[in-house]
Amino acid sequence: xxxxxxxxxxxxxxxxxxxxxxxxxxxxxxxxxxxxxxxxxxxxxxxxxxxxxxxxxxxxxxxxxxxxxxxxxxxxxxxxxxxxxxxxxxxxxxxxxxxxxxxxxxxxxxxxxxx
Amino acid sequence: xxxxxxxxxxxxxxxxxxxxxxxxxxxxxxxxxxxxxxxxxxxxxxxxxxxxxxxxxxxxxxxxxxxxxxxxxxxxxxxxxxxxxxxxxxxxxxxxxxxxxxxxxxxxxxxxxxx
Numbered sequence: 381x382x383x384x385x386x387x388x389x390x391x392x393x394x395x396x397x398x399x400x401x402x403x404x405x406x407x408x409x410x411x412x413x414x415x416x417x418x419x420x421x422x423x424x425x426x427x428x429x430x431x432x433x434x435x436x437x438x439x440x441x442x443x444x445x446x447x448x449x450x451x452x453x454x455x456x457x458x459x460x461x462x463x464x465x466x467x468x469x470x471x472x473x474x475x476x477x478x479x480x481x482x483x484x485x486x487x488x489x490x491x492x493x494x495x
Numbered sequence: 496x497x498x499x500x501x502x503x504x505x506x507x508x509x510x511x512x513x514x515x516x517x518x519x520x521x522x523x524x525x526x527x528x529x530x531x532x533x534x535x536x537x538x539x540x541x542x543x544x545x546x547x548x549x550x551x552x553x554x555x556x557x558x559x560x561x562x563x564x565x566x567x568x569x570x571x572x573x574x575x576x577x578x579x580x581x582x583x584x585x586x587x588x589x590x591x592x593x594x595x596x597x598x599x600x601x602x603x604x605x606x607x608x609x610x
Binding site for chain 2: 384386413415422423425428436438470472482483484485486487488489
């Protein structure tokens with residue numbers, strides 16, 4: 381069974397640019413969540429999608445957005461990049477129903493560097 | 496909201512030593528605790544979890560018991576190996592409402608095991 385796949389794994393952008401990150405969940409998983417990991421703030425919740433709807437959102441500015449497609453694949457977008465957006469962005473998927481519904485399986489992450 | 500406090504480390508042990516990483520939390524609703532592990536350059540992997548009070552989660556020699564009265568979920572292993580060197584994260588999800596899969600993480604504990 382394929383795991384959670386995130387692309388790209390590494391990318392470098394400059395301030396003011398925008399970036400789109402992609403996440404393909406485990407087959408059959410309908411919930412996709414995004415987290416930002418930085419040395420200073422640790423792991424912080426960005427948002428969660430289920431059936432193409434955003435169900436939960438963390439405390440991030442509106443520059444951070446996401447969406448989920450009908451096949452459960454998800455993308456997140458960060459516009460007008462700032463140096464502080466440099467981080468590892470982790471995607472996680474879960475069944476969202478039944479036994480083990482709240483168990484998240486994480487991808488390897490997309491490491492974004494903003495110069 | 497929920498908060499998780501864990502021993503920050505770093506923790507350095509010799510092979511076969513006993514490991515304890517403390518984790519306590521404050522939460523509303525019906526929290527479920529987890530331990531995740533992150534190896535260098537990788538995403539997070541679920542190590543173990545508990546669902547209800549006094550549940551003991553176990554995996555790969557690691558154990559943790561969900562103590563509701565002390566709001567704790569301490570991680571233990573009787574004999575660590577060099578391959579256990581990683582960052583360990585205590586996390587909590589709030590199951591109230593049935594649709595919230597947001598994880599709140601501790602800051603992480605870096606464990607280094609020397610041969």
